Amino acid sequence: MSEELKQLLEKQLWAVANVLRGKMNADEYRNYILGFIFYKYLSEKLELYINEKLLTREDFKFAQIKEETKDGKAVLDEVKKACVGHLGFFLKPSDLFSYLVKKGNGEIKNQDTFILEDLKNVLNAIEQTSMGTASEDDFKGLFDDVDLASSKLGKTENKKNEVIVEVLTLLSAIDFKLEDAKSDLLGDAYEYLIGEFAAGAGKKGGEFYTPAQVSRLLAQIVTEGKARLKSVYDPTCGSGSLLLRIGDYTNVTMYLGQELNPTTYNLARMNMILHGVHFDRFSIRQGDTLTDDMHADLQAEAVVANPPFSAEWKSDSDPALASDERFTQYGRLAPKGAADYAFVTHMLYHLADNGTMAVVLPHGALFRSGAEGQIRKYIIEKQNYLDAVIGLPPNLFYGTSIPATVLVFKKCRKEDEDILFVDASREFEKSNNQNRLTDENVKKIFETYAGRKEIEKYSHKATLDEIIENEYNLNIPRYVDTFEDENEIEINTVAKEIKNLEQNEKVIRGQIARFCEELGIDNPF
Numbered sequence: 001m002s003e004e005l006k007q008l009l010e011k012q013l014w015a016v017a018n019v020l021r022g023k024m025n026a027d028e029y030r031n032y033i034l035g036f037i038f039y040k041y042l043s044e045k046l047e048l049y050i051n052e053k054l055l056t057r058e059d060f061k062f063a064q065i066k067e068e069t070k071d072g073k074a075v076l077d078e079v080k081k082a083c084v085g086h087l088g089f090f091l092k093p094s095d096l097f098s099y100l101v102k103k104g105n106g107e108i109k110n111q112d113t114f115i116l117e118d119l120k121n122v123l124n125a126i127e128q129t130s131m132g133t134a135s136e137d138d139f140k141g142l143f144d145d146v147d148l149a150s151s152k153l154g155k156t157e158n159k160k161n162e163v164i165v166e167v168l169t170l171l172s173a174i175d176f177k178l179e180d181a182k183s184d185l186l187g188d189a190y191e192y193l194i195g196e197f198a199a200g201a202g203k204k205g206g207e208f209y210t211p212a213q214v215s216r217l218l219a220q221i222v223t224e225g226k227a228r229l230k231s232v233y234d235p236t237c238g239s240g241s242l243l244l245r246i247g248d249y250t251n252v253t254m255y256l257g258q259e260l261n262p263t264t265y266n267l268a269r270m271n272m273i274l275h276g277v278h279f280d281r282f283s284i285r286q287g288d289t290l291t292d293d294m295h296a297d298l299q300a301e302a303v304v305a306n307p308p309f310s311a312e313w314k315s316d317s318d319p320a321l322a323s324d325e326r327f328t329q330y331g332r333l334a335p336k337g338a339a340d341y342a343f344v345t346h347m348l349y350h351l352a353d354n355g356t357m358a359v360v361l362p363h364g365a366l367f368r369s370g371a372e373g374q375i376r377k378y379i380i381e382k383q384n385y386l387d388a389v390i391g392l393p394p395n396l397f398y399g400t401s402i403p404a405t406v407l408v409f410k411k412c413r414k415e416d417e418d419i420l421f422v423d424a425s426r427e428f429e430k431s432n433n434q435n436r437l438t439d440e441n442v443k444k445i446f447e448t449y450a451g452r453k454e455i456e457k458y459s460h461k462a463t464l465d466e467i468i469e470n471e472y473n474l475n476i477p478r479y480v481d482t483f484e485d486e487n488e489i490e491i492n493t494v495a496k497e498i499k500n501l502e503q504n505e506k507v508i509r510g511q512i513a514r515f516c517e518e519l520g521i522d523n524p525f
Contacts, residue, residue: 009174009192016170019163024152031263034193035123035146036171038270042126043097044178046087054079063093080129088135088279095122101172104165115168116161120148135279138269145263190274194239194267209238210306210360211396213437215245218358220446221408222302223249231256233300233350235289235343236307240268244275246302255282256298258289290342291318293326295350303347303357309400310362313339325349330378332371340365341375348385348409356387357409363391366405366474377472380419380464385409388420388449391476393428395435405476408449418461420452421479457482 013033020029050062062079066072076092083090093099100122102108104115123143130139154160194209210218219242223229228251234243237257246252255277259265265286272282285294290313315321315333326349327333327342334342340361351357365372366389380386388408395401403425424445428435437445448459462479470478509525516523 012170012174013193016167019166019170023163024150028150028152030193031145031147032167033171034190034267034270035143036168037190037193038142038274039123039126040097040171041176041178041274042087042089043091043095044176046083046089046091047096047098048178049087050079050083054082063096063099065093067092067094084129084133084135088130088133089126089139090129091122091125094118095125097168098172101165101168104161105169113165114158114161116148116157116164119164138273138279138282138284141262142266142269145266190271191241191244194241194271209398210242211398211434211436212241212245213439213442214306214360214392214396215242216248217437217442217445218242218304218360218406219245219249220442221358221406221449222246222304222356224356224450226250226301228253229301230254231298231300231352232302232304233257233295233298233347234303234305235346235350236260236305237268237284238264238306240271240284242304242306243268244271244277246304247275247277253281255284256295256300257282257284258294259284259286260288262286290314290339290346291321293346298350299352299355300350301352301355303351303355304359305343305347306360306397307340307343309402309404310338310340310364312337313342315339315342330375332374334375335371338364338368338372341372344379344407344409345375348379348383348411351409351411353411355411359407359409360392360397360404361407363403363405363475365407366476373472376474379409380467380472383411384413385411386419387413388422389474389476389479390422390445390449391425391480393425393435393437396428396437398434418452418463419467420449420459420461421474421476422448422459423476423480423482424458425476426482 016033017029020032023029047062055062065075067076080090095118099108100115100118103111103118104113106113123146127139127142130136148160148164150160153163191212195212222232223246229246231254232243232246232252234240234257237243237259240255240257243255243257247255255272257268259268265284268284269282272284273279283295287294313334313336315336321327321333326346330341330345334340334345344359344361344365347357347359365376386407387410388406390406390408392404392406394403397404422445424437424441427441427444429438429441447453448455452461453459454461458480460479460481466479467474512525513523
């Protein structure tokens, strides 16, 4: 997104947020803004498709169809079949975003300006028209978090209506240029918004959004040398941004993910559709990945994740996990209070033999002992899957200031003799609230990984013997020497400088004494 466009978007969205700010917190008005933007997109996408594909030979547009007439109903029946098959949903002309905005502003003759019930029915209609079709799972419950009955919108129904009309009217002024097939302005805008909400959400922000530059790094790693990927998978997909980033670097046939938080699950599905991913090209499921694996038979060519750091899981309370194929071969389950390696082994289970996997973990996963140490040893010694360890700078992620690491895995490694260690923790751009990786930082990390380069005080290819010598402890400073020699101090030079300073001090004191005498005041010395 250009800086000029970003500034315009910020201004327009600030105006929208101002209507809701003060009534509720950012976590709540996020759902309204993102939900209404999605409704606007679906409405305009449907209208564009019908007018340019289905009604090209007609002398009327979709919005002009008379819904109550016999001819109008016949046309709508035919149009609906085509829309549900191609887009996955359908809306009547009176359900369109533009129609409700006009009605709410009194521009529709013989219609009152109360649109609250209409809007509820429209959001339900989007889901209802997909039921029993191939798109059902992708549209079901998408607008559950848009609570039009909330008292926070207003004390009365009329007050709520006024707020909704104002928000929709402001959003209607934003042109997302859907008619331009090459433009991804709406997708960029949605990504920008999700990032802004994550930045303002504190700890909660880290639950659903991976910083863009970290996403780019992981996407480049798992797509290296791949012109096409049949399937990409994120078991903790959040808003889906990390998955979508892979599509920037290669052609992706199928996006798959799972997300525990229902609100974030809805965001992920919206994000896919807004980025032009057809409903039959993604499968996002809602549930606990570790205890309810909803893609059980998946073998993905690229697997990425930024799972919650050291999360608790049911390792000691669910007997079925002890015999689960994702975990059994490692001898022990990841600890109850640190599910990091449960996510790792789950991801390895779903990684295809020709695939690459990149996962963000806290640094503790590199060296903690006990069950984690045993699992780490098995992956390195028995499976030979670990390909690289990349240390990232601190304060990159929303909700935590601790530095993280990226672990890269391959089942068919070309480099069987070494594991690449990269210490990128000292190269970043400082910010008031959040540090960030620059394009140059990301490029250096990726090129070092792709070329398996050894750079002094930055990267090192460690042999298995070195790993064994360190007892499978992967702490990066054990392999990348970043020690900086202190400058030698020339004692005689320092002594001479001190002597000169003392002489200068005597001269200055003498000058102060003369000034004090002239002014008739006490000498402070």
